[in-house]
Amino acid sequence: MIRFPMSRCATLALASFAMLMPALANAQSTYPNKPIHIVVPFAPGGSTDVLARRVGEKLAAAWGQPVVVDNRPGAGGALGADFVAKSAPDGYNLLAGVTGSNAIAQALYPKLPYNVINDFAPVSMMVNSPLVLAVNPDVKANTPAEFLALAKSKPGELSYGSAGNGTSMHLTGEMYKQATDVSMVHVPYRGSAAMLTDLMGGQIQVTFGDVLVLMPQIQAGKIRALAVTSKIRHPLLPDVPTLDESGLKGFEALSWQGLFAPVGTPPEVVEKLSAEVNKAMQSPDIKDYFAAQGFIVQGSTPEAFRAFVASEVQKWTPIVKNSGAQVN
Numbered sequence: 001m002i003r004f005p006m007s008r009c010a011t012l013a014l015a016s017f018a019m020l021m022p023a024l025a026n027a028q029s030t031y032p033n034k035p036i037h038i039v040v041p042f043a044p045g046g047s048t049d050v051l052a053r054r055v056g057e058k059l060a061a062a063w064g065q066p067v068v069v070d071n072r073p074g075a076g077g078a079l080g081a082d083f084v085a086k087s088a089p090d091g092y093n094l095l096a097g098v099t100g101s102n103a104i105a106q107a108l109y110p111k112l113p114y115n116v117i118n119d120f121a122p123v124s125m126m127v128n129s130p131l132v133l134a135v136n137p138d139v140k141a142n143t144p145a146e147f148l149a150l151a152k153s154k155p156g157e158l159s160y161g162s163a164g165n166g167t168s169m170h171l172t173g174e175m176y177k178q179a180t181d182v183s184m185v186h187v188p189y190r191g192s193a194a195m196l197t198d199l200m201g202g203q204i205q206v207t208f209g210d211v212l213v214l215m216p217q218i219q220a221g222k223i224r225a226l227a228v229t230s231k232i233r234h235p236l237l238p239d240v241p242t243l244d245e246s247g248l249k250g251f252e253a254l255s256w257q258g259l260f261a262p263v264g265t266p267p268e269v270v271e272k273l274s275a276e277v278n279k280a281m282q283s284p285d286i287k288d289y290f291a292a293q294g295f296i297v298q299g300s301t302p303e304a305f306r307a308f309v310a311s312e313v314q315k316w317t318p319i320v321k322n323s324g325a326q327v328n
Contacts, residue, residue, distance in 0.1 A: 062280075078105050271302065278299035
């Protein structure tokens, strides 16, 4: 074997690195020793923003370091996610990632500047929630089976609304169409408010909407909930069956939110973050607040969250590709 002589520069570099190693180890053991930033890839005021602030308060109280929420909206969450993906892997820039930014985006954006699997170290799931299959009261269906029969009898005649192209509402509708082989027309809106107005008015017949958004109108009888898209019934809608139990075995579509660090973040830092986030999610004030908003509060280990994200990417990628949905 040929051995090349080591240059003086290389020798000095190795010596410098050896001297730096104890400092790096000490920095990891004393983490955190400066403010932490949680990037929310949406505007202030939404559920992701509120969640990040509430969790950030718990982390700050536990560690005695400020936790700053940094709102970086744009591209359905992709701009903020890209910022964190390219940040230093030291645990001081974190991402409050969601289904769109950290699972669906991989297939939806042809030129996505980050990889949802390779560029992040998952820390912990925080909350998730199913969507609700809901219809205008004039739709002659009171059960998931009756709605499926109606949709099959009227191919292309029913319209389902969403908060926009590429949203979980849109793609859950596509998942339903592909699972049942029905034809419905997708009508994208700029947000849930306009969509809900048209659903109540009968301009569209159906939606796969957020529990929190639809609940007041369900309770008022202005729309009818037929099913939820989780595998277990939702606590706020205990009488509404799941699509899984209604015949679509294995059907599950969740809107979820979790915490991510850049890939390469030291495992001990990720573990420390995960443990504290899980503790925060089980605190009564956070748990009760988000449960009342329709979320299932659910922490996880980094390993479990990584496996879950991988399964989500595997699930949503063919749905996106088969639907033809794409955002440039």
